Amino acid sequence: MTEHRIDSEGAAAARVCSPPDYQAIVSWRTRKASRYHDRIDSRDSDGPMIGRQPTYARASLPARASTAVLRLLLAGGTAQAGSLHPPIDRPLAVTSSFCEYRASRLHGGVDLSTNARIGVPVRAVGAGVVTRIKMAPDGYGRALYLRLDDGRTAVYGHLSGLVPSLAEPVRRRQIEKRAYRLDWHLPDDRFRFEAGEIVAWSGQAGTTVPHLHFELRDAANRPIDPLANGLSTADSVPPVIESIRIVPAEPGAHIDGSPFAAEIPLVAGEGTPGVRRYRGRDPIGLEGGARFEVDVYDRDDGRRGKLAVAGGAVEQDGKRVLELRLDRFSWGAAARSRHLYSGLSEEPGARSRVRLDVPADGEDEHLRATAPNRALGWVKGSGPGEVSILFWDRAGNRAEAVLRLGPPSIGSEGERRALDGRAAPANGRLAVVVRAPSAHAARDEPRLLFERGEEVESILLRPIGSDRWIAWFRPGGPGELRAILGELEWRAVTPFHTLERGSEARVIDRSTGVALELAKGGLYGDALVSIGPFATPPDPAPESGLERVGPAVEIGPRTLYFRDPPYLEIPRDGGERPESVHLYRLDRGRSPHRWRRAGGRCGERSVVAAITRPGVYAPFSDGAAPVAGAVAVERGRKGGTVLRWELVDHGAGIDADSVELLVDGAWVLSVFDGPRDRVEARLNGAAAAAGERELLLRAVDLAGNRVEAGTAVVIGAGVAGGG
Numbered sequence: 001m002t003e004h005r006i007d008s009e010g011a012a013a014a015r016v017c018s019p020p021d022y023q024a025i026v027s028w029r030t031r032k033a034s035r036y037h038d039r040i041d042s043r044d045s046d047g048p049m050i051g052r053q054p055t056y057a058r059a060s061l062p063a064r065a066s067t068a069v070l071r072l073l074l075a076g077g078t079a080q081a082g083s084l085h086p087p088i089d090r091p092l093a094v095t096s097s098f099c100e101y102r103a104s105r106l107h108g109g110v111d112l113s114t115n116a117r118i119g120v121p122v123r124a125v126g127a128g129v130v131t132r133i134k135m136a137p138d139g140y141g142r143a144l145y146l147r148l149d150d151g152r153t154a155v156y157g158h159l160s161g162l163v164p165s166l167a168e169p170v171r172r173r174q175i176e177k178r179a180y181r182l183d184w185h186l187p188d189d190r191f192r193f194e195a196g197e198i199v200a201w202s203g204q205a206g207t208t209v210p211h212l213h214f215e216l217r218d219a220a221n222r223p224i225d226p227l228a229n230g231l232s233t234a235d236s237v238p239p240v241i242e243s244i245r246i247v248p249a250e251p252g253a254h255i256d257g258s259p260f261a262a263e264i265p266l267v268a269g270e271g272t273p274g275v276r277r278y279r280g281r282d283p284i285g286l287e288g289g290a291r292f293e294v295d296v297y298d299r300d301d302g303r304r305g306k307l308a309v310a311g312g313a314v315e316q317d318g319k320r321v322l323e324l325r326l327d328r329f330s331w332g333a334a335a336r337s338r339h340l341y342s343g344l345s346e347e348p349g350a351r352s353r354v355r356l357d358v359p360a361d362g363e364d365e366h367l368r369a370t371a372p373n374r375a376l377g378w379v380k381g382s383g384p385g386e387v388s389i390l391f392w393d394r395a396g397n398r399a400e401a402v403l404r405l406g407p408p409s410i411g412s413e414g415e416r417r418a419l420d421g422r423a424a425p426a427n428g429r430l431a432v433v434v435r436a437p438s439a440h441a442a443r444d445e446p447r448l449l450f451e452r453g454e455e456v457e458s459i460l461l462r463p464i465g466s467d468r469w470i471a472w473f474r475p476g477g478p479g480e481l482r483a484i485l486g487e488l489e490w491r492a493v494t495p496f497h498t499l500e501r502g503s504e505a506r507v508i509d510r511s512t513g514v515a516l517e518l519a520k521g522g523l524y525g526d527a528l529v530s531i532g533p534f535a536t537p538p539d540p541a542p543e544s545g546l547e548r549v550g551p552a553v554e555i556g557p558r559t560l561y562f563r564d565p566p567y568l569e570i571p572r573d574g575g576e577r578p579e580s581v582h583l584y585r586l587d588r589g590r591s592p593h594r595w596r597r598a599g600g601r602c603g604e605r606s607v608v609a610a611i612t613r614p615g616v617y618a619p620f621s622d623g624a625a626p627v628a629g630a631v632a633v634e635r636g637r638k639g640g641t642v643l644r645w646e647l648v649d650h651g652a653g654i655d656a657d658s659v660e661l662l663v664d665g666a667w668v669l670s671v672f673d674g675p676r677d678r679v680e681a682r683l684n685g686a687a688a689a690a691g692e693r694e695l696l697l698r699a700v701d702l703a704g705n706r707v708e709a710g711t712a713v714v715i716g717a718g719v720a721g722g723g
Contacts, residue, residue, distance in 0.1 A: 084125035084230030085195040087156065087214050088112060088202065092233045094300060095211060097307035098225040099326040099366075101341040101352050106329055107308075108223040109155065109215030110231075118160050118210045119637055120202040123195075125154050125216075125230065130191040130199075133162070133170055135182040137656035137672045140213060141205025146193065152229075153221065157213035160203025166191060171669065180671045181657055208675045224328045227394045228310065235300040235395035238276035239309050241266065242295040244389065244401060246284065249357065249378050251431070251472045253288030254408065259431065259470055261293075264403060276399040283406030286381025291357035293342050298393045312391040314356050314377065320370045322356055322377030324391075333365050338561040338613065339524050340366055356389070359563075360501050360525030381405050430498055430528055434461060434469045434483040434490060450498075452479040461485070475500040475526045478507060497529045507531060512551045518566040530556045534616045537586065540595050544650040545624020545705075549574035549581060550607065552618035565610040568600075572619045578602040580623060580703040582652060583609040586616035595620065597652050597702065622651035622703035631695065633713050641683040641715060643670075645697055648677045652702035662696040663687040672699070683715075690715055 086092060096111035114120045124146055131153070132145035140157030144166070147153050161167060174182050193199055204210040216226040227233065247261040248254060255262045264284065269277035292314065297306035312324035342355035358367045358376045369377040379387050385405040392398040432448060446461040448471040457476075461469040461483060469485070475498040483490040497507045504520040509531040516531055537552035550572040572581060581602040584595040598617065600609025607619040629646030636642040645661070647654060654672055661670040661681050670681035679697060687693065696710045 084154075084216075084226075085123060086231070087123055087125050087154075088114065088120050088212055089123070090114075090120070091302070092231060093302040094227070094233055094307060095305045097298070098223070098227065099329065100308045101337060106223075106337045108329075109157075109213055110226050112212045112214055113302075114202045114210055114212060116210050118201075118203050120212070121198045122156055122159065122200040122202055122212060124193040124197050124199050126150070126152075126195045128154070128193065129186075129189040130166065130193070131186055133166065133182070133184045133186070135170065135174065135180060135671075136206065137180065137659075137674060139206050141207065142200070142203065144200055146199065151219040152224075153215075153217045155213075155215035155217065156200055157215070158203055158205050158207045158211065159200045160205065162200045163198055166199070174669055178667060179657065180659075180669060204675070205671075205673075206675075218328070222328055222330050225310070225326070225394065228327050232395075233300045233302065235393060235397065236274065237299045237301060237393075238271070238274055238397040239296055239298040239391045239393055239399040240276065241278055241389070241391065241399050241401050242297070243353075244280075244295075244403075245293040245353065246286070247291050247293060248288065249291045249376070250289040253290055254286075255290065256285040257408075257464075259433075259464055266401060269402075274395075274397045276397075278399070278401040280401070280403040283384075283404040284381070285406050285408050286379070287408035289376075289378035289380055291355070291376075291378050292389060293353040293355050294389060294391075295353050296391050296399065298391075298397075300393075300395075307393075309354075309391045310394045312354070312356070312389070314379065315388040315390070316371075316379045317385050321374045321379060322358070323368045323370055324354070324356065325366060325368075329365060339364065339563075342559075342561075381408065383407055430475060430526055431470055431472050432481060432496075432528075433464070434471075434485070435467055436469065436483070436485045436488055436490065446483070446485040448473070449482040449484065450476075450479050451482065452476060473498075475503075497531070499523060499527050499529055501525045501527075509533075509553065512553055513571045514551065514553045515569045516555065516566050517569070518562075519564050522562055522564040522566055524561050524563050527560060528557065529560060530554075534586075534618075537616065537618060538593050538595075540620065541650055543624070544595075545622050546584070546595060546620040546651050547574070547623065548618055549621045550619040552586075552616060554616045555611070555614040558614055560614045562612065565612050567608055568611050568617060569606050569608045570617065570619050571606050572602065574621060577621070577704060578604075580621045580652075580705070581607055581619055582622070582703065583607050583611075583617055584620050585611075586618075588616075620651075622701065622705065624649075624651055625705040626654055626699050626701050626707045628697055628699075628707055628709035631711055631713055633715055636682060641688040643681045643683055643695075643713070644673075645679045645695070646677060647672065647679050647697070647699060647707075649701045649705075651705075655700050655702050658698075658700040660698040662698075663693050665694070665696075688715065 093113040094110050095113050096107055098107060098110055100107040126148040128146045128148040130144060131147045134140060134143040142159040142162065143155060143157045144159065144162065145153055145155050162170065170182065170184065173184060174180055202210065202212045214226060216224050216229055218224050244264045244266065245261055246255055246264055248259050253259065265281040266278045267281050269279050271277050296309055298309050299307060308326060310326055313320055314322040339359050340355060341352040357378060358364055358369050360376065367377060369375050384407060387403045387405060389401045390398060434448070446469055448459045448461050450457040450459065450473055457473065459471040459473050461471050464470050478497040481496055499505050499518065501523050502521055505518050507516040507529055512533055514531055516529065531553060534552040534554040540546035550570050553570060555568065568583065570583065579602070583598045583600040585598045587594045587596050598609050598611060600607050611617065626647055626649040629648065632644045634642055654674065656672040656674060659670060659672045659679055661668045661679060663683065664687070666687065668681050668683065668687055670679050673680050692712055692714050694710065694712055698708050700706050
């Protein structure tokens with residue numbers, strides 16, 4: 001970053017022009033009432049600027065401004081919208097970055113390491129007022145919202161406590177409501193803090209490992225990347241590209257003669273400071289349109305974890321065809337992140353890939369096609385050429401992979417046209433591949449039969465190898481597939497349903513009675529959807545109390561992406577109490593596999609729930625109550641007495657809002673700490689006095705099973721003991 005100091009005495013405005021590879025921002029600092037006030041104005045909001053035309057930034061300067069600073073940021077970085085005070089008193093070590101994938105959503109901030117410590121002072125990043133305080137047993141746990149004077153909002157999550165001026169009124173409101181959960185929107189500016197003042201202490205509320213979750217939101221409440229808007233970390237490490245996958249994106253497209261996706265072998269090239277280079281080992285024979293899926297991550301100098309990149313691009317023969325920006329998002333679009341992060345796997349330790357193409361509906365705030373006639377950002381192959389895949393981090397470090405395109409390896413142009421013309425209708429967009437020995441098709445033309453009720457569509461199967469055959473066809477509702485190759489007939493075990501993008505549909509599996517209902521526009525693009533019985537569902541753990549009360553079904557394929565969650569309805573044939581029956585999803589990312597509650601409502605004959613991804617689902621009835629375990633009473637970190645009582649449920653899970661703790665018959669403010677399976681309360685007044693205390697714990701799980709447990713503890717004058 002280069003700084004130019006400008007003498008602005010008496011100046012009213014400054015106008016600058018940045019070179020193509022830079023972004024210009026004008027900021028200035030004024031002195032008023034012994035305090036400095038930073039202001040910033042940028043007229044460019046299009047993110048990184050690699051290869052764009054010169055950009056102008058204009059800022060009106062105060063007449064009495066003492067100095068003005070012009071900052072030029074290297075492309076790939078993003079404008080620093082006024083520096084912020086560090087939220088914690090230590091070098092910032094980012095363990096999770098902005099826009100990382102989080103179970104069908106995006107990470108809205110950064111996670112800052114506290115070295116697994118609780119109680120690190122948390123400071124105001126700028127002058128502002130507290131507008132909201134949330135206290136919850138889940139999510140962000142204890143969270144504070146600070147609206148800064150520049151209109152942005154800083155959000156602090158997983159806190160262990162608030163400063164007394166905030167903690168006392170919060171506690172009074174919780175006691176008045178007799179509930180821990182609180183969402184307090186403050187109507188006035190009574191709680192004001194200056195930059196650097198302590199507002200809270202870090203913790204682990206609502207999460208597993210102690211850390212500080214920090215967000216920055218713009219004036220419209222949209223998350224923006226804190227590391228591109230005022231915070232910074234030491235970063236001289238370029239992003240790392242681990243693998244690249246090229247995927248045929250249209251009918252007739254082939255990679256080295258095959259219609260299947262292929263991994264591209266990469267060779268490390270000669271890098272320079274801040275730049276990591278790769279090249280494809282072999283030329284790629286590309287015919288037609290293709291897109292890329294890239295396993296890429298970033299690290300800063302702290303090397304605490306694999307972080308998300310800040311942006312990227314795809315270029316073909318020197319012309320940009322696609323841009324990726326990960327510096328902001330809107331909450332509505334965050335739930336649609338399964339397109340951006342593709343190739344998701346349930347295997348332990350598996351990573352997702354960044355998918356570099358625009359959704360079929362053309363709507364995505366992260367991915368933008370930039371070339372004429374390339375609305376979805378694909379590359380096109382028909383001969384020799386070059387493709388560059390670029391990624392950059394917030395400090396301007398970048399990674400670049402250069403791939404060579406060779407001539408298509410699928411025969412002559414006339415041969416290709418003839419094959420494609422026979423293989424599918426002109427508007428065919430879906431493909432089915434059949435495996436069978438080629439000897440079975442020696443005499444008659446092999447064909448795929450797509451049966452839609454009484455209508456049968458016959459499509460030629462084209463060989464794509466010694467034992468594989470492919471057919472392209474157009475979407476057209478539910479149906480069954482049959483392949484006929486000579487004397488061999490193959491029928492799909494699971495019926496397929498072919499759906500067009502934008503259509504609404506109710507997909508029904510006749511063998512189980514399971515239905516999947518998709519709203520209009522619920523799919524990113526045309527799709528094959530399969531619903532069928534899951535043959536060998538594992539039994540739940542005995543201690544869970546779960547009993548399956550309906551069929552286990554698999555929704556596929558695993559690469560199916562829902563733009564809006566569809567409703568899955570599964571018939572039930574058991575469960576005496578409807579409130580105890582919910583839909584569960586098989587978590588195949590753990591060993592042993594575990595059934596996890598997906599929610600839903602239970603009717604007389606079926607269970608219905610909104611789902612966010614494909615997988616294996618089944619209805620279960622939970623008949624086991626939660627179990628209360630050991631009690632521990634100890635001195636708190638900042639004094640006082642803290643009570644912790646184990647509370648475990650292996651089935652539907654604890655209803656955190658149902659937990660109630662009484663000490664000597666008096667209600668006590670407490671919270672269920674889900675990640676650690678315990679109830680926690682800070683005792684005050686008579687409840688914390690030395691002596692024996694009678695405890696009573698009441699709780700209900702999400703299936704309606706209740707537990708009520710009582711015990712006695714002895715609280716000593718020093719360290720307390722349990723009983």
